[in-house]
Amino acid sequence: SLYFVEKGNKKSLLLHVLKDTNISSVLVFTRTKHGADKVVKDLMRAGIKAEAIHGNKSQNARQRALSNFKNRETRVLVATDIAARGIDVDDMSHVINYELPDVPETYVHRIGRTGRAGASGIAFSFVSEEEKEELRDIYKLLGRPIPANEDHPFHVSFELTGKSKAAPAPVKTAALMHASLRIAALSVSWRIVAIKHSYTLSP
Known part of the structure; x- marks a missing residue:
């Protein structure tokens, strides 16, 4: 589901969402390495155990962070x-898009991280007005809107009218068809059946 929020309130919204103890194992996506580190610092200051995984981390540091996440020693893993x-966790309960990706297909891969091995997973996306174009591109790729959750203290409203900055032709890939099915299910129960992805870790 979507959470419409001012860019400056995303940190507060994340802390608000994580008050829910049912969110036991969550992968948070940011666009940049610096952004990932900043989110980790914000969470740690709030007493929430978090670690970052990105290309500036050594291989040992990435493996350690991933191991801590799998073993539930770390509640939140923040990643680019x-x-x-390289993340392969079967029982991850939630994915949070702290920032929408520039490429709409990346959204499909992100939400596919939840609910592996036949389990259920939930994906949240924090969307600021500055990300309207990215959201329109995601809508175009999926062929449908994504349900919004307005029941939070930082909700804002803004128009999504206008042209997309990109206009990709519909591509009926397996990933896209799976994503469309997941979004349809999401409108009823916010539950997503995830797809499996190959592991290719770039430096």
Whole structure:
């Protein structure tokens, strides 16, 4: 589901969402390495155990962070898209898109990280007005809107009218068809059946 929020309130919204103890194991996506580190610092200051995984981390540091996440020693793993390709966790309960990706297909891969091995998973996306174009591109790729959750203290409203900055033709890939099915299910129960991805970790 979508959470419409001002860019400056994303940190507060994340802390608000994580008050829910049912969110036991969550992968948070940011666009940049610096952004990932900043989110980790914000969470740690709030007493939430978090670690970052991105290309500036050594291989040992990435493996240690991933091991801590799998063993539930770390509740929140914050990752960039490239580093997240090496994450293979079967029972991860939630994915949070702290920032929408520039490439709409990346959204499909992100939400596919939840609910592996036949389990259920939930994906949240924090969307600021500055990300309207990215959201429109995701809508175009999926062929449908994504349900929004307005029941939070930082909700804002803004128009999504206008042209997309990119206009990709519909591509009926397996990943896209799976994503469309997941979004349809999401409108009823916010539950997503995830797809499996190959592991390719770039430096």
